[in-house]
Amino acid sequence: MEKPEFEPQILANRQGVSFWLVRGNTTVECIVTIAALEAHFWLEQRAGDARILRIFRDGYSRIRTVAERKLLAHPCTRLELTPDDFERS
Known part of the structure; x- marks a missing residue:
């Protein structure tokens, strides 16, 4: 199982989980919404x-x-990743 580069954090408003991806010399802040976790990750x-x-x-x-x-x-x-991002085409 892959491990996030930085520890994930629950947003203060509890609407998502933030995490970071490192791509080359760039660090990108990513958020997966709670709605996406509820809809696609049980x-x-x-x-x-x-x-x-x-x-x-x-x-x-x-x-x-x-x-x-x-x-x-x-x-x-x-x-930001929402439920739509996890829908299969």
Whole structure:
């Protein structure tokens, strides 16, 4: 299982989990929304912090893959992943 380069953090507003991807000499802040974790990673509504971070870590390989693909298509310095980003075409 891949491990995030930096420790993930739950946002102060509890709307997502932030993490960082290092791409070459660039560090990109990424956020996966709680809604995405609930819709695609089996996170229960109103889950506690420990559960949110566990679900994030368990799904990190997939989350990272989606983030990297989105970054390739739309380079940016801050990326947000929503439920739509995890829908299969």
